[in-house]
Amino acid sequence: MGCTALVLSATGTASAGADGHRDTARQVLGANDGWGAYGTGTTGGAAADAEHVYTVTSWAEFRQALADGGDAPKIIKVKGTIDAVAEGCDALAAPGYDFDAYLEKYAPEKWGLDTDLSAEPADSPEGLRRASAARQDAAIKAFVPANTTIIGIGRNAGFKGASLQIKGVDNVIVRNLTIESPVDCFPQWDPTDGSTGNWNSEYDSAVVYGSTHVWLDHNTFTDGDHPDSAAPTYFGMLYQQHDGELDIVRGADYVTASWNVFADHDKTILIGNSDSESTAVGDRGHLKVTFHHNLFANLIERAPRVRFGQVDSYNNHFVAGPGYSYSFGIGKESQLVAEHNAFTLPDGVSPAKILKKWNEAPVTAAGNHVNGKPTDLIAVHNAEIPGETLQSGAGWTPTLRTKVDPVRWVPRIVGDRAGAGRLR
Secondary structure, X not given: OOOOEEEEOOOEEEEEOOOOOEOHHHOEEOOOOXXXXXXXXXXXXXXXXXXXXXXXXXXXXXXXXXXXXXXXXXXXXXXXXEEOOOOOHHHHOOOOOOHHHHHHHHOXXXXXXXXXXXXXXXXXXXXXXXXXXXXXXXXXXXXXXXXXXXXXXXXXXXXXXXXXXXXXXXXEEEEOOXXXXXXXXXXXXXXXXXXXXXXXXXXOOEEEEOOEEEEEEOOEEEOOOOOHHHOOEEOOEEOOOOOOOEEEEOOOEEEEEEOOEEXXXXXXXXXXXXXXXXXXXXXXXXXXXXXXXXXXXXXXXXXXXXXXXXEEEEOOXXXXXXXXXXXXXXXXXXXXXXXXOEXXXXXOOOHHHOEEEOOOXXXXXXXXXXXXXXXOHHXXXXXXXHHHOOOEOOOOOOOOOXXXXXXXXXXXXXXXXXXXXXXX
């Protein structure tokens, strides 16, 4: 058997067979392509033998493929759209759970706003909600092992209602998937959250938790058929059934997110999940993430919100829609570098909103365009929001970058090539 040739693509290095065709399922992250390329790099399941290459068409098949073979390199090819909650929310409800009874008991005019529901017994509406939530948690989370590539076949592959858990592992690739945000079937009412209470939901589309060397590429993250704008209100508050599209937390490191679409969501990407000192101990010196050539469209906030991490964001296109709050959240001890990005803002939305200061932390923001014009994001922010003065200079210079495209080209390039179904 002859040696396998290698060819270089725009987004990484892939093996090619004797016919010269590139095998995208065995493609690895290219050298210098963001923080995911640091050290040992990110190869996912590229070294998988034939016994550890799977094609799956159902949620049960997908979870079985994840479990087979432990941490041996594996490739899981997803065919079509796989629904983790195909039987609907009612199938996950614990016996006796009744949403109308929940609303009746915990209505603010009856329960008040001073006492949370944590002490409610197991047979109460809240207790039955907790039991139902536990059933959903067990049903929709898929734990991805080390040395794994998950890749969609063709243009219409992906997941609905699922939460990918990349937790405590190394070397994972996720590509070419449309991932519709999971709907929390059983959100919790917290009367003590804010002055009027609030609904809180679980389940991110994907979570990178304490993991290293992860490449997320050419995926589309969206709320799909369940946008927040269509959600009802109860107790005067939005019945929130979504959490984040992507969270990178708990000391995760060396992540590259490239050529993805993040669309139609509220709290989109969180890097570092807490300001608390107990969490900070594990996050300081970690949370190194690169975002490049992604489209962030019709998002409200967190694209991303950063704590602690050294985050490099370049050549992305941000398109603001209704309800826009901010793009970059400057959080505790963060070191964000945001360069050569394009922003498209509607009339009446100031570029001063692009950066949001949550804590004192320096930021580098250079070479960015807003509506086609060069804009100093820090200067315009400080001029219009003087109570949140930002300091310039993140204190480090990214070196792990592929070609940096001229910012004026970014909207067209990203619009043509980002998202699922557009692998080249």
